[in-house]
Amino acid sequence: MLFIKGNIVTPTRVINKGGVLIEKDKIVKVGRIKKYPPLTKIFDIPGSTVVPGFIDIHMHGLGKYTTKGKKNIIGISNLEPSYGTTGFLPTLACATHKEYLQFLQDVKDVIKDQPEKGAKILGAHLEGPYINPIMKGGMDEKYLRLPDKKEYQELIRAGGRDLKIMTLSPELPGSIGLIKSLRKNNTVASLGHSMAKEDDVRKAIRAGLTHICHLFNAFPPQKPRELGVREPSLADICLAMDGLTAEVNPDGIHVHPLMIRLAIKAMGLENIVAITDSMMGTGLPEGTYRMSDGRKFRTKKGDVARLVENERIIVGSILTMNFAFKNLVKKCGLSFSQASLLTSLNPARIIGLDRLTGSIEVGKKADIAVLDSNFECLMTFVEGKLVYQKT
Numbered sequence: 304m305l306f307i308k309g310n311i312v313t314p315t316r317v318i319n320k321g322g323v324l325i326e327k328d329k330i331v332k333v334g335r336i337k338k339y340p341p342l343t344k345i346f347d348i349p350g351s352t353v354v355p356g357f358i359d360i361h362m363h364g365l366g367k368y369t370t371k372g373k374k375n376i377i378g379i380s381n382l383e384p385s386y387g388t389t390g391f392l393p394t395l396a397c398a399t400h401k402e403y404l405q406f407l408q409d410v411k412d413v414i415k416d417q418p419e420k421g422a423k424i425l426g427a428h429l430e431g432p433y434i435n436p437i438m439k440g441g442m443d444e445k446y447l448r449l450p451d452k453k454e455y456q457e458l459i460r461a462g463g464r465d466l467k468i469m470t471l472s473p474e475l476p477g478s479i480g481l482i483k484s485l486r487k488n489n490t491v492a493s494l495g496h497s498m499a500k501e502d503d504v505r506k507a508i509r510a511g512l513t514h515i516c517h518l519f520n521a522f523p524p525q526k527p528r529e530l531g532v533r534e535p536s537l538a539d540i541c542l543a544m545d546g547l548t549a550e551v552n553p554d555g556i557h558v559h560p561l562m563i564r565l566a567i568k569a570m571g572l573e574n575i576v577a578i579t580d581s582m583m584g585t586g587l588p589e590g591t592y593r594m595s596d597g598r599k600f601r602t603k604k605g606d607v608a609r610l611v612e613n614e615r616i617i618v619g620s621i622l623t624m625n626f627a628f629k630n631l632v633k634k635c636g637l638s639f640s641q642a643s644l645l646t647s648l649n650p651a652r653i654i655g656l657d658r659l660t661g662s663i664e665v666g667k668k669a670d671i672a673v674l675d676s677n678f679e680c681l682m683t684f685v686e687g688k689l690v691y692q693k694t
């Protein structure tokens with residue numbers, strides 16, 4: 304048995320000077336624990352915060368790795384626990400059909416043979432290729448195309464139940480059929496990089512679309528109809544609809560903290576999920592790195608990843624989940640419990656894993672991170688196994 308002591312962050316409150324008792328891979332007791340078996344191994348760092356392991360459902364790279372290729376995905380998995388992340392969806396954008404197929408096969412393979420000391424690979428997120436080029440953001444237009452039934456059915460077959468999320472622009476002709484096919488496969492259909500109008504969004508939701516990719520980023524600006532009249536922008540439409548969940552990037556630059564508060568108020572705390580959208584180079588010194596499609600970008604501390612050939616174009620972030628959690632608390636004013644919903648329980652629910660993981664509750668897998676007062680990760684446990692300890 305393991306006994307982790309500290310300030311325990313549960314979905315509803317923080318238990319100060321509490322503890323979590325772990326037997327094998329599961330949480331068996333949470334609270335002020337006085338009694339435990341004699342041979343229990345105790346982890347006690349005074350003043351530490353014990354949070355459910357973070358789950359990142361949208362990330363493109365970490366350290367020296369992109370999400371392309373088995374070795375890279377395993378490399379990311381081994382690094383993630385040092386940021387408190389215990390599960391993630393490798394995400395691929397800007398790829399040929401063949402490369403997407405290969406990516407899905409790679410993800411499947413590493414899921415079957417999960418790294419011993421890594422974060423769990425929970426499935427795949429495809430960002431594209433059925434994306435509106437007008438809203439391409441940091442994507443390369445040459446990879447973007449209209450939904451093609453034969454092609455997407457091949458992707459869905461290749462991904463199977465490991466294809467957890469696909470981001471698409473629902474206004475493109477053929478996307479309603481795509482959304483329906485994704486739903487049939489239990490894949491989350493996600494709106495992103497889109498110019499959809501209200502009617503497109505309604506139709507997409509009726510077809511089964513439930514999720515919004517990085518809300519407020521790569522969204523069209525608001526256009527006034529006439530002086531003094533406010534028309535809803537696509538972001539406003541998303542905020543106003545029922546039955547949607549949305550990703551937000553809390554790096555402090557992608558989205559203003561007040562906009563995150565607004566999203567929470569409009570859509571509900573349980574429907575917002577924090578993502579990193581991180582790139583290769585995250586966690587490394589500032590420098591120039593390459594995207595999985597070969598284009599170069601530059602990273603700067605306290606900033607984002609920007610394309611070298613045009614610095615105005617943001618291609619992703621250099622955020623890690625422990626600092627996403629920190630920013631939700633420090634910049635957005637959320638409580639520890641509220642922030643942990645966005646970083647752990649909500650992402651688990653979106654990909655259908657919330658009965659297994661995502662919170663510190665009896666019966667769940669012991670996916671747990673221990674943070675210091677600066678939100679640096681001290682220890683990480685994946686299914687009750689200590690996989691990271693700060694030296």
Ligand SMILES: [Zn+2]
Nearest residue numbers: 394396430580
């Ligand atoms: Zn992305």
